């Protein structure tokens with residue numbers, strides 16, 4: 001009987017495929033006439049948690065154990081199908097994991113800019129909009145049977161070291177930017193509805209990864225599978241964990257992934273303090289914790305953290321892991337129970353957490369076509385609107401690094417009419433897949449830089465370097481010849497996945513092979529202006545080009561996605577006024593000699609010649625600082641409104657017990673209030689800034705607000721300055737726009753002490769906005785004193 005139904009279904013599917021439509025995905029569970037239709041776990045009127053418990057209570061141990069892994073088995077007797085948990089959607093639906101398969105009615109998906117470039121936009125609404133577009137395409141592919149609903153994105157690790165091969169996947173080096181990115185992208189992907197927090201239904205389930213202090217893949221003989229990241233509580237609190245906290249507590253992500261590395265001697269996937277304590281306890285994760293793929297096997301086999309496989313199962317389940325990417329828990333959990341190393345209750349807790357997320361996704365509500373988002377299909381993928389958003393995002397990615405000012409005007413933008421023939425040179429001139437970076441899918445289509453430029457002017461193409469490596473014999477002479485004869489030259493150079501990638505950290509910050517030689521030779525020969533366009537995730541030491549007066553303009557475009565070539569041309573020819581800013585510090589090459597990649601310390605240590613990391617702690621020379629980015633117009637700031645004084649109230653019994661001396665400096669005690677003792681609710685400082693466009697072109701500008709704590713607090717290791725708010729605004733030429741921001745006092749004005757305890761120093765705080773500095777004197781209201 002069942003076989004007959006299946007045969008009929010297959011026939012219907014085949015007919016639908018022939019008719020050019022898509023076979024609807026069968027119900028994952030709780031099909032209307034399935035074996036469990038009347039059981040409590042299928043009853044949509046019951047609370048989710050009760051349904052999940054009911055389902056788990058009906059499973060045998062053997063069945064449950066097969067649900068602890070990404071490739072989860074079905075439970076046919078209860079009408080539940082198998083499920084592949086591992087799908088990816090870092091900047092577009094990606095087939096990096098086995099959950100997504102392109103083909104049939106879904107040949108590709110919109111490829112948005114790689115995250116490091118999207119971060120350069122400093123535009124939180126863009127991040128959320130991209131997430132929403134991706135979630136439409138992902139849900140459409142799920143409906144068509146070609147993707148899961150659980151996406152292991154975004155990657156919100158801090159881009160700590162410029163060599164990191166996966167830095168491209170992240171929103172950069174700054175915790176505040178990464179935090180805001182995490183929450184915005186997760187909101188866009190998940191689009192919760194129909195309830196609050198853990199009761200909300202989800203369009204997709206996102207995942208904040210890789211928790212925590214993971215930002216080394218392979219360097220100097222150390223790889224991520226064997227690395228013990230030695231991290232201070234201070235760096236953990238004010239750097240590495242900041243984006244994860246926002247991802248969970250503000251973005252309400254349904255999942256967190258623990259990493260391969262150890263932190264202070266404990267594999268993150270076996271760290272109960274982290275998983276149960278911090279992620280679930282302090283941040284309130286309502287969802288599941290998943291291992292990075294084969295993490296459990298890695299800490300058993302590579303790190304020898306436990307003696308037996310069963311001890312590894314116990315270590316990770318006890319710590320709070322719910323799902324193993326990899327087969328380890330399916331293989332060894334039953335013997336771990338037999339050896340009394342874990343209990344059935346441990347397994348039940350994990351499965352209940354994963355099943356609850358599936359229920360929030362509607363997977364236990366029967367026919368997917370009858371559900372919200374059930375209408376999404378192939379027509380919702382690669383739509384004109386999504387592709388237009390990919391182009392708009394790519395434009396916002398572009399950072400103008402240099403624009404030489406001649407006698408009359410800056411060289412960029414180029415006037416299309418003035419340049420009849422443009423030489424387009426460099427290994428990325430015809431970039432396609434290189435533009436989408438890693439954790440990408442199959443793009444709908446590409447516009448290469450050459451094609452983009454070709455829409456504005458006649459082009460002559462000479463690669464100069466046949467690939468990014470640019471080794472040995474290269475057609476540099478032909479490129480030089482083309483530049484000599486053209487009215488202007490655009491060189492598209494940079495890095496690709498052969499230089500920076502997962503498992504591959506860089507060893508140098510310079511351009512690979514003979515690229516610099518090509519650029520300099522072309523610049524020397526060129527008759528007209530020379531523009532250098534760089535594609536890369538990590539920063540590049542381009543001092544030679546910066547200092548070369550013949551190279552008039554330099555742009556960085558990250559890995560700009562499928563429409564990258566169009567966006568680059570739109571900026572070069574002035575169709576779009578660039579507003580991107582660097583989300584990482586661009587260090588000079590010799591920085592690397594002072595900083596072993598394995599040293600996790602953020603703070604400088606002058607006594608040991610250690611310069612520190614990122615703009616928050618590194619004060620040495622840069623090629624370009626964090627936040628650098630020029631425009632074709634000029635902006636000025638003026639402060640419209642911000643308080644000069646502020647009082648923090650103490651909460652509960654701390655109000656009377658306040659003694660004052662906390663952040664102690666031997667010569668000058670600085671009083672500070674523990675954040676945990678302060679009344680934080682709604683305690684924000686309004687900061688209103690007027691941005692005036694004093695140039696002659698419309699443009700977008702990001703107001704960056706930095707905070708510096710009272711002087712003496714610096715001795716406790718507070719950052720020199722820390723971004724606490726940013727907002728992007730569009731300002732027409734000659735007009736003013738007011739930007740209204742609010743700074744959360746407990747978050748923004750606090751500093752982490754050496755023990756990782758956040759305190760708000762009492763005294764004079766500084767807010768720095770462009771050329772302005774504003775002081776806020778912070779006091780404490782001591783009730784009962």
Ligand SMILES: *[C@@H]1O[C@H](CO)[C@@H](O)[C@H](O)[C@H]1NC(C)=O
Pocket residue numbers: 665666667668711712715
């Ligand atoms: C205390 O603060 C003063 C003034 O800011 C500074 O010069 C001194 O180095 C600090 N002392 C310690 C022990 O950190």
Ligand SMILES: *[C@@H]1O[C@H](CO)[C@@H](O)[C@H](O)[C@H]1NC(C)=O
Pocket residue numbers: 123125126129392393700701728729730
């Ligand atoms: C931010 O991005 C959105 C989406 O592309 C765009 O509509 C908006 O204008 C951008 N904001 C600014 C100030 O550029």
